[in-house]
Amino acid sequence: MSPDSAAPPLVRVAGLVKWFGAVKVLDGVSFSLERGQMIAVLGRSGAGKSTLLRCINGLEPIQAGEIEICGHRVAPLDLIGLPRRQNRRVLRQDVGMVFQSYNLFPHLTVERNITLALTLVQKKPRREAREIAIQVLTQVGLVDRLDAYPEQLSGGQQQRVAIARSLALSPQVMLLDEVTSALDPELTAEVLKVMEDLAERGMTMIIVTHEMGFARRLADVVLFMHRGKVWESGPTEEIFADPRTSELRQFIASVL
C-alpha cells in the first residue's frame, strides 16, 4: 500500500502534553502517519517513548494536545469525563497494542486468548472466532500451539501469540511497545520476522524499539525522542545517514 497524499493521515498527534505528577514526560509531541507506514520511535529509556504509545491508545490520560487516530479523537476532556470509556471502546476497534511483557492471559489457552475479544467484543460465534484464531496463528507460525497455555510457550512464542491476538481483531493501526526487549537474541529474530511480515502486508505500525538494524531497514519514518520531545524526525535513511543534533548522533553511535 502506498501512502496517498490526498487522504488524511491515519494517525495525527498534535501538541501532546503529559505530566506524571510534577514531571512533564511528554512535552508537545506532534507527528502524523499515513496508512501503511511504519514509524519507529527511538530514544533512550525515560525519553517518553512508551508513554507516547500508551497515550495514543488512551491508557494514560493526557493534559493537553490532540490525538486523532482512524478518525477517532482522543482529547484531554474525553479522558476525564464520562464519554471517555465509550470513546476508548470505539478506539480499541481500530487500534491494536502489543506489550513488552506479552500480557497473555495465563489461565486461558492460546486459542481462547485470541478468541476472547472476538466473541465478547465483536460478538462473533465461537466457530468463526476459532477460524480467525487459526488464521492469525498460521500467520505467526504457531498454529500447532492452539491448545497450549502461555506458560508452556517460550517468550518468543508468547510474544507471537500476543501479536496474533491483536491481529485477530483486524486493527488499522498496531502499536508495538518494545516487543522484543524481554527476549533473548535468538527469540528476538522470530518476533522481528513476524513484524517484518506485517509491514510487508501493509499494516500501519508505530513501534518503540531498540533494534536499530530492524528500524533502519523497515521503518518509513523515524521519531527520535529526547526529554519528552520529538528531538528529530524524518525519513529513516536521512535520520540515520545525517543526524542533525548531537543527541541523535550520540544515540546512534551508542547503539550501533
Added chain:
Amino acid sequence: MVQFNSVHVLYLFEAAKWTIALSLIAFTGGAVLGVPLALARVSGFKMLRLAAAGYIQVIQGTPLLIVLFLSYFGLSIAGYRLDPLVAAGLSLTLYSGAFLGEIWRGCIEAVPRTQGEAADCLGLSRLQQYIYVILPQAMRIATPLTVGFMVQVVKSTSLASIIGFVELSRAGQIINNSTFQPFLVFALVGAIYFVICYPLSVASRRLERRFHVAR
C-alpha cells in the same frame, strides 16, 4: 457423679454437627458479604471504597466475642430477641465477611494491572475484564488462603458457646459439669475439632503448592 460413657460421645458428635452447621452458615454468609466488600474495596468509586474499608477496619478491630454479645444481648435489649443460632450465625457472618473481603481484595490486587490493561486494549468492558480475566486469576490465588481461613472460622464457632448455643465446645462443658473429667472430655472435644480442621489445612497446603507450581 456420672462416668463418661458412650452416650456422651454421641452427644458430642451431635454437637459437632452444629459446629459444622454454624461453620457453613458463617462461611456462606461470609462469602456472600465478602465478595461485594472485596469488589467495593477495588471499585473506582471512592465512597464505596471508604465504606467497605471502614466496615472491615471496625470488624477486624473488634473481638468476635463482642460482636456476639452485641448481636445477642445488645439486640435483645433493643427489642430484637434473636435465637442463639441466629445471633451466632449473624456475628460469624459479619466477622468472616470482613476477613474474606480483605483476603479477596488482596487476591484481586495480586493480579498484575497489566492483565486488565491488555484486556482493555482488546476492547473488553470493565465488567468483562473482571469476569473473564481478573477474577479467574484472583480465584486461583484466593483458593488456598480461603480454605486456610475456613479453619479459623471452624475454631471461632466455639465462641458461640458463650451465648448458650450448644455446639461442640458448649457440649463439652455440659458433659464436664456432670462427669468432671475435664482432661478426657476436652481432649476429645479438641480431637473432634482437629478432625474437622485437619483436612482443610491439608487441602489448603496442597492447593498452595499446586498454585505455586502452576504459576
